[in-house]
C-alpha cells in the first residue's frame with residue numbers, strides 16, 4: 001500500500017517534470033499507517049466537523065497527500081488530477097492549497113507554517129470541546145513535518161505554546177531523514193530535536209519510520225498521552241530509488257526515467273505509471289470507508305443535542321454571525337455618537353470588544369504579551385489554561401509569528417473567530433502567517449496597536465512607518481485605520497463580516513477626538529472612504545486622511561475655510577475597500593477638480609494614486625524618533641499648518 005504512494009509520487013513528478021519525490025517516497029510508510037489505521041476521516045464527508053485534522057507541514061511533499069487522497073477515494077482527487085500535478089487549473093497545485101482539494105486542511109509550503117497552524121487547530125479542538133462536550137468534539141490533529149519545519153524559528157514558538165497548553169491531541173510525525181536540499185542535515189544542524197521538544201513539555205520518541213508496527217505503536221502511545229507528542233520517524237528520503245535514496249538529489253527533482261525503472265524493480269512494483277493494481281486500490285478504498293459508522297454516530301449525537309445548542313454549533317461551523325450582533329453594534333454606535341468619547345482607538349477597540357464579545361461567543365482573543373497595551377481583553381474574558389479551555393483569551397506570550405499561525409489554525413478548524421494583538425511594527429514578525437491568512441481567505445483579525453510615531457517615546461524601533469503601505473500591498477488583506485470610536489466600531493463590524501479575508505486593525509496609542517458626531521445607520525467605513533466634513537461651498541481642497549491624522553485634517557480644513565478657501569475632509573479608513581469601488585464613486589469621494597492633500601503619519605508609498613499630479617502628501621519620509629508624540633508630530637511636520645501650507649502652495653501653482 002505504501003508503494004502505491006511511492007509510485008504515484010515518482011510518476012506524477014516525472015510527468016510534471018517538477019516536484020519533490022523524495023519526501024513522499026520516504027514518508028510513505030508513515031502515511032500508510034496513519035491514514036489506514038488511525039486517521040478519523042470520511043472522504044465522502046470531507047468537512048465532517050469532528051474529523052481528525054492532518055497537516056502536511058512539509059508542503060513540498062504535496063504528492064504524498066494527493067496520492068493518499070486519491071487512494072482513499074476522495075471524489076475530487078481523480079487519477080486525472082494526479083496526472084495533472086502542478087498544472088494550471090488542476091487541484092494538485094505544487095504545494096497543497098487550502099480550498100483547492102478536499103482533505104487539504106491548510107496551505108503549506110513555507111516551512112514551519114504547517115506545524116504552527118496545527119497548534120491552532122489542536123487548540124481549537126480543546127476550546128470547542130470545552131464548549132460543546134466531547135461527544136461532539138473529540139479529535140486529533142496530526143502533522144507530518146520535515147527537518148526544515150523544525151529548523152524554522154516559528155516552530156520554536158509553536159511547540160512552546162503547544163507544550164504550555166498541554167495540547168495532548170497534537171501528534172507530530174517528524175520525517176527524520178537527516179537530509180535537506182544542500183545535503184546532509186549535519187551541514188547546518190547539530191541540535192537534538194527530541195530534547196528540544198521534551199524541554200518544551202512534549203513527549204518525544206524516535207522510531208524506525210519504515211516499520212509499520214513501530215509507527216502504529218508510537219501513535220497509539222501518543223494518543224494516550226497527556227502532552228503533545230513528537231514521533232521522530234527515522235526514514236530514508238527517496239526510499240525505493242536505488243541510486244538516489246538517502247540523497248538530497250531525490251528531494252526536489254524528478255528521479256529520471258532510468259531511476260524510476262530501477263525503483264519499480266526495487267519495490268517490486270510492476271504496474272504501469274498511474275495504474276494501481278486492483279487489490280491494492282481496494283485495500284486503500286476499504287480503509288477510506290473505515291469511519292463511515294463513526295461519522296454517522298456523530299451525526300446522531302449532534303442531532304440529539306438540544307436544538308438551540310445544535311443550531312449554535314452549526315452556525316459557528318458555518319462561520320455565520322448571530323442575528324443580534326448587528327443590533328448590539330447599532331445601539332453602541334448611537335451611544336458613542338451621543339457621548340463623543342476622546343479615546344485612543346485601541347481603547348475604542350476594547351470598548352467595541354466589550355459589546356462584540358458579549359453577543360458573539362465565537363471570538364477567541366489574545367495578545368503577544370501586550371494585553372494591557374493592545375486592549376484586546378474584554379470585560380470578564382477568562383484566560384485559557386492547560387487545565388481549563390472554557391476561557392476565550394489566549395496569552396500567546398512573546399510569540400507573534402506563532403500567534404499568527406495559530407490564529408490561522410483556529411480559523412481553519414472552524415467554530416472560532418480569532419483576534420489578537422501586538423504592536424503594528426511587529427506585523428513584520430507575523431508576516432508569513434498573515435500572508436497565509438490572506439492567501440487562504442481566513443477571517444483572522446489582527447489588532448495592531450501603536451500604529452505610528454504617535455506612540456511617542458519608545459522611538460523608531462517601535463514606530464511603524466512603512467508597515468501600512470506594505471500591508472496594503474498584500475492581496476486579500478483588509479487594512480483598517482479608524483479615526484475615532486465610531487469608526488473603530490464600524491471597522492470591527494467589517495472585519496467580523498469579512499468571512500473570506502483577514503483584517504488588520506491599525507489602532508492608535510494616543511487619545512483622539514470624536515470626529516463622527518452624527519449617527520448614521522449605514523456603516524460609512526464599508527466603502528473604504530467617505531466625506532467626513534463638507535466644504536462650505538464648491539471645494540478647492542480635499543484633505544484625505546486616515547486614523548489619527550483625520551484630526552489634523554479637520555483642523556486644517558477649519559483653517560483653510562477661515563482663509564476663504566473652501567475645503568473638505570475625506571476619512572479613508574480602508575484603502576483596500578475604497579479601491580474596490582466604482583471609479584465614479586472614487587472620483588466623487590476624492591473630489592474632482594480639487595487639490596488633494598493626503599495626511600498619514602507613515603510613508604507616502606501608495607498614496608500618489610489618490611493625490612494625483614497637483615496634490616501633496618504630509619507624512620513620514622524616514623524612520624521616526626524617540627520623543628513625546630506631540631513633539632514628534634511637530635518635528636516631522638505632520639501638522640494642520642503644514643497641510644494648509646501645502647494646499648495653498650499647490651493651489652497657487654495651479655492658478
Ligand SMILES: Cc1ncc(C[n+]2csc(CCOP(=O)(O)OP(=O)(O)O)c2C)c(N)n1
Pocket residue numbers: 022023058060109110111112146147148149152175177179180181237251
Ligand atoms: C520558509 C521556507 N524556506 C525555504 C523553503 C525551500 N525549501 C523547500 S524544502 C526545503 C528543505 C528541505 O529539507 P527537509 O525539510 O528536510 O525536507 P526533505 O529534504 O526531507 O524533503 C527548503 C529549504 C521553503 N519551502 N520554505
